[in-house]
Amino acid sequence: MDKLKKERLQKKGWKVGDVDDFLGLSPAEMAIVEMKVALAKALVAKRKALGETQVSAAIIAKTSQSRYAKVEHADSSVSLELMIKMFFALGATKKELLKTLSAKSEAE
Numbered sequence: 001m002d003k004l005k006k007e008r009l010q011k012k013g014w015k016v017g018d019v020d021d022f023l024g025l026s027p028a029e030m031a032i033v034e035m036k037v038a039l040a041k042a043l044v045a046k047r048k049a050l051g052e053t054q055v056s057a058a059i060i061a062k063t064s065q066s067r068y069a070k071v072e073h074a075d076s077s078v079s080l081e082l083m084i085k086m087f088f089a090l091g092a093t094k095k096e097l098l099k100t101l102s103a104k105s106e107a108e
């Protein structure tokens with residue numbers, strides 16, 4: 001957001017900040033959220049690159065389609081560990097995982 005727009009909003013009484021400010025997340029919690037979002041995007045890209053549907057990807061990952069969909073949407077009920085397991089189930093390598101998790105977020 002540009003500086004002028006931010007100043008106008010603040011003058012009108014709006015509070016302007018980041019997601020972590022709004023949710024009160026610690027830097028560690030925000031890093032985990034960013035990792036989950038990056039991994040969810042990578043899972044979607046990997047599945048599509050393989051020409052798989054959520055149903056077929058769920059079969060490969062030995063889970064249900066509804067659970068797989070939650071993983072692809074970084075649902076709060078899904079652990080980072082489960083997301084990583086599903087990424088590997090689709091054939092991802094450790095190198096792909098590390099690249100995904102170390103990439104800068106779009107907000108940075």
